[in-house]
Amino acid sequence: LSAAVASTVQNNKLRIAAVSVGDGSAVVMKYKYKTYVVGCGGNYFSGSAVCDIINTLGSSNVDYIILPEDSEKSLSGVRRVTETYRTASAITANDRIKDRFSFASNVSLNGNSAETVDGKLKITVRDNCVDVIFGESRSEIYFGDVKDGSDAGLLICRGLTGYEKSDIILVSTDKTDIGELPSQKVILTSQNGTVLFTLSHNGKMTYRRMA
Structure with a gap:
């Protein structure tokens, strides 16, 4: 494939990066030329980690920052991200978050x-949860919902891996053992x-570790 064709193919896919931030929630999504940050908290380095992933995905700004939970485990990296990247719009759990970060354009839940829609991508935001529907695939991002009672974030991706339907649960945590979760792959x-x-x-889905 030529570089131009390869770029077009990549832009027609939804990329979801679950950022390693310890116990917390920070997800960066890229679809076409738009970038979405969902949750932006965790350990001390969460803001820098999110900025690194935004850069790796080839983005120069953030179109939406989505903050459906009022907790430092979801907010600790926001300041670093908004100071580094121009942020066009925000969806926040409440007015307190909006006022704290002074977003220019904000919807408080x-x-x-x-809900925001961009072609085949539909994102629905509720308290502590974000549903992401992309064609025939569905992903769900939960905040502090792991059964061990920690503040770990939970990302469930549903799609086809190979020829089989698969549910993959990703847990953003600093623990190495969180017990059993109902999925083929954790x-x-x-x-x-x-x-x-x-x-x-x-509905086809692939995943890999990012360097």
């Missing part, structure tokens, strides 16, 4: 839900670092 960032999922609109 305040117990309701919000991935821990403590063991794998940042993990990149690539989803096609026909």
Whole structure:
């Protein structure tokens, strides 16, 4: 493939990077030329880690920052990201988060839900949860929802790996053992670092560790 064709093929896929930030939630998504940051917290280095992934995905700005939980485990890296990258719009759990970071364009949930659509991509934001539907694939991002009671973030990607339907659960945690979770495949960032999922609109899904 030529560079131009390869770039077009990549832009037609949804890339979801679950950033390794210890116990916390930080996900960077790229679709076409838009970049979404979902949650931005975790350990002391979470802001820098998110910025590194934004850069690795080839983005020069953030189109949406989505913060559906009012907790330092979801917010600790926000300041670093917004100071490094121009952020066009925000969806926040409440007005307190909006006022804290002074977003230019902001929708506060305040117990309701919000939705943004871009072609085959639909993102629905509720308190502590973000649903991402892309064609025939579906991903769910939960905040502090791991059954061990920690503040770890949870990302569930549903799609086709090979020829079989698969649910892959990724847990953003600094622990190496979190007990049993109901899935064919469970991935821990403590063991794998940042993990990149690539989803096609026909439901096909691949994933790999990011360097």
